[in-house]
């Protein structure tokens with residue numbers, strides 16, 4: 001039991017701890033801001049005018065500030081790839097958190113949507129109260145031009161109102177088009193709408209320059225509650241219509257000593273100033289970082305690659321070999337392919353199956369033709385579908401379509417080399433990340449921590465194994481004996497692997513070790529391995545689960 005807890009903690013602990021920390025900061029930020037506007041002496045008159053709507057609108061704005069700042073960071077993929085590669089900078093546990101970057105991005109995105117609803121609702125109430133609680137005494141505090149003015153005026157004729165309206169519209173479009181089904185069926189729509197994020201940020205930075213909500217700047221000359229000799233009552237707002245609590249009930253002695261002031265004479269009338277714009281502090285940094293990342297990626301991917309060879313494999317897989325000046329990549333990384341002849345904006349991630357080395361500049365990917373984009377791409381590559389293989393030296397190269405790559409970007413499979421023992425389970429074309437790992441082990445494995453690799457590849461059709469038959473046999477021959485492809489036969493087993501039994505065997509042979517479990521394939525395979533990694537813990541062996549994803 002203790003061991004399975006240790007496995008669970010090792011697999012799930014980091015991400016749950018990070019999520020708890022992020023949640024706590026959100027709650028703390030909301031509560032701290034709520035209290036500031038509820039009890040803050042400098043907001044006493046504004047609170048009297050707007051009531052809880054003020055506190056909730058400002059508290060939700062604080063949460064929006066933080067998440068609008070965080071939402072872009074997980075998408076700085078080049079920065080994430082650098083962090084993955086810099087082993088000195090982060091521990092493996094910290095690097096494994098990078099696998100959840102897209103999940104964190106979506107979480108922040110949804111939080112922005114949720115608190116945008118809260119923020120808009122609270123500001124609707126504020127618009128109403130600005131109108132109902134128009135103050136003759138403090139004209140600087142008012143947003144309405146006169147009492148009982150139509151609150152819709154603020155929403156559609158002021159900068160915060162108009163920018164807020166369009167921000168909600170953009171956010172609605174971005175989120176509704178981000179659903180998995182729409183991204184899968186019509187990536188272009190997702191891409192067009194999601195790139196409205198730049199409009200979202202421009203509107204956000206304009207939104208907060210409205211300066212409608214004001215704080216009192218001369219508390220030393222006029223502490224709320226003091227007596228104005230020119231007025232008999234201290235009620236500056238039409239109490240019958242205003243939502244704010246009665247004067248003395250809100251402020252207790254411990255909060256600000258308000259009662260004492262009801263005997264003090266005010267030295268001068270209250271003066272009000274617009275709040276400092278915190279949003280610029282929160283958002284400017286990450287926005288500049290992300291824009292710099294996109295600019296760097298644009299410049300880096302602006303030069304087309306040279307296609308060296310195109311191989312057609314069984315079961316609708318094509319292998320593409322390319323070369324690009326100064327392109328470097330680590331095994332397990334992926335690139336994003338963009339072919340303007342197929343689609344103007346649509347691009348797709350593919351894991352590198354061969355990475356460039358010192359003595360070979362080419363790199364390769366294996367593409368399973370599944371959807372319209374890959375279908376069209378194959379037609380452009382293999383003009384004559386009957387051609388089995390077509391390897392053209394660079395000089396005689398046919399006119400292939402222009403092809404651009406973005407990346408390389410990091411992925412969990414890079415960690416395979418950082419365990420002493422690793423188990424790689426591939427389902428179908430999900431073998432690609434491990435192909436690059438195996439290719440690397442062909443050359444120089446001594447530099448890595450990895451000393452034992454278990455590799456399981458599950459395919460629907462036996463012909464699929466021909467995608468990497470050469471590689472598997474060379475590996476096998478290099479480390480074991482056997483004729484060409486004979487080796488494969490001796491390791492080909494018909495039927496599903498008994499993963500639970502396999503884990504037990506691995507645990508027995510690697511007592512007291514931490515085994516890195518890597519999966520790339522169908523979700524149900526991934527879920528089964530994840531469950532086993534959390535559960536199996538015999539012989540003191542721990543299984544650390546790493547799900548492959550284009551994070």
Ligand SMILES: NC(=O)C1=CN([C@@H]2O[C@H](COP(=O)(O)OP(=O)(O)OC[C@H]3O[C@@H](n4cnc5c(N)ncnc54)[C@H](OP(=O)(O)O)[C@@H]3O)[C@@H](O)[C@H]2O)C=CC1
Nearest residue numbers: 351427428429430458459460521522524525528548549550
């Ligand atoms: N870097 C990355 O993130 C990459 C991810 N991928 C992903 O990998 C997946 C591969 O798809 P595809 O080639 O169609 O794979 P398949 O759907 O053909 O599945 C491959 C094999 O895995 C078997 N399988 C599925 N679930 C289990 C399980 N729980 N236990 C044992 N065997 C199981 C299947 O058996 P059965 O026939 O019974 O279903 C099938 O024989 C895709 O979802 C793709 O997105 C691919 C490449 C790279």
Ligand code: HEM
Nearest residue numbers: 071072075102105106109110112174175178179194197200
């Ligand atoms: C204010 C809110 C949001 C902003 C500013 C934002 C911004 C971005 C940016 C800049 C990217 C990177 C595009 C790239 O470099 O490839 C991105 C990608 C992504 N966003 Fe958002 N997003 C927001 C909300 C959401 C929400 C709510 C969801 C989910 C429902 C979501 C899902 C995604 C996904 C899945 C990707 C990755 C696309 C891919 O690479 O496959 N986003 N987003």
